[in-house]
Amino acid sequence: MMDLLKKGLALGLGLAIVSKEQIEKVVDELVKKGDVSVAESKDLIHELVEKGEEQQKEFNSKIKEQMQKLLDELNVPTQADIDRLEKRIANLENQLGNVQGHTPGSD
8 A cells, every 4th residue: 555655646746846845745634634644654755755856866867968968969069178279279379479479580
């Protein structure tokens, strides 16, 4: 019964986006109805909150992975690419400054 209840809550609430307060409210209602004992309610709340946190981490990881794929497909430069180019530009500016600063006959 508890496993079925946990699965139903996990699916019905979408634990990845449900707050601890919302979980507690639903579990309190189950206690009032007599579907869950007070002793079981604390364990159930803890377990559902943990599952929600795990689902949120998985969701965030998948979103990050998809965003990286999209950025790669669009050939969007990374911060490392930009940093490398800025360093290269600075080096070229320094070289150009050294060449322009050196006048013939000033040796």
